[in-house]
Amino acid sequence: MIPTLVFILGLIFGSFMNVLIARLPDGVSIVTPSSSCPACASKIRFYDNIPLLSFILLRGKCRNCGEKISLKYPLVEFVTAFLFLSVYIKIGFSLILIKYLVFVFLLLTAAFTDLFTAFDEKYECGIIPDEISIGGIGAGLILSFFFNPGIINSVIGAAAGFLILWVPSFVYYILTKKEGMGGGDLKLFAMIGAFLGFKPLFFILFFSSLAGVIVGLPFIVWKKSRNFPIPFGPFISLATIFYIFYGNRIIDIYLNKMYL
Secondary structure: OHHHHHHHHHHHHHHHHHHHHHHHHHOOOOOOOOOEOOOOOOEOOHHHOOOOHHHHHOOOEOOOOOOEOOOHHHHHHHHHHHHHHHHHHHHOOOOHHHHHHHHHHHHHHHHHHHHHHHOOOOOOOOOOOHHHHHHHHHHHHHHOOOOOOOHHHHHHHHHHHHHHHHHHHHHHHHHHOOOOOOHHHHHHHHHHHHHHOOOOHHHHHHHHHHHHHHHHHHHHHHHOOOOOOOOOHHHHHHHHHHHHHHHHHHHHHHHHHHOO
C-alpha cells in the first residue's frame, strides 16, 4: 500500500515539476495562469491534467486541437515517481525519507530544467533557476538541524560545494577570458553540499565529470564544434542520485582494495 502511495506522490510532484520547468526560466508565476495547451492555448481541464494517466487516455494529444503533447511531460512524471519509489525502497518508511524525497525532487527539477532549456532555441544556454538551487541550499541547511550531516557539516558542505567548482572556473576564466562554468552549476553543487556535507562532493564531481565526457564527446563530434554548450547540471544530478544509492558501497569496495 505504502509503495503505491509513494509512487502516486511521485507522479503528483512530477506534474508540479513540469510547471516549474516551464515557468521558472521565464520568471512566470507558478500559480497563475492555469495550465494551457502550448499549441491552441486552451485551458487544460482538471480531468485532463491527471499525471501520466491523462496522457495515456488522451493518446498523447490535446483534447481541443489534437496537437501532440510533448513526451517530456509524462517522462518527467514517470521518472520522478520511479525515483521516489526507489528512494523509499532504499531508505524505508522513516522521517529521513522526507529529506531524500525533497532532495531528489530538487535534483530532478534542476537537471530537467537545465537540459530542456539548453536545447531550446529561446535560451542561450541551459538554466538552473535560483529558486531551485538557492532555495535548495536553504532547505538543506534547515533539514540538517534534524538529520545528518548536521548543521556544521551542512554549512561547510555548501561552502565547499560552491568553491570546488568556482576555483577551477575562475582559473579557466583568467587564462582564457571565457566562462568555464555556469553560476547555476556552482549553486547546484552548493545545494548538494548543504544536503550531504562535504565528504561526498569529490565522488560526485568525479562521476559527473566522467559522465559529462562520455556523453558530451559524441555531441561535440556530431556538431563538429567545441563550442557546443553541454549542460552540466543533469550530470551533477545524475552523479548525486547515483551516490545516494551506490556511493557508500563503491567507496567501501575501493577502500578495502586499497588496504589489501
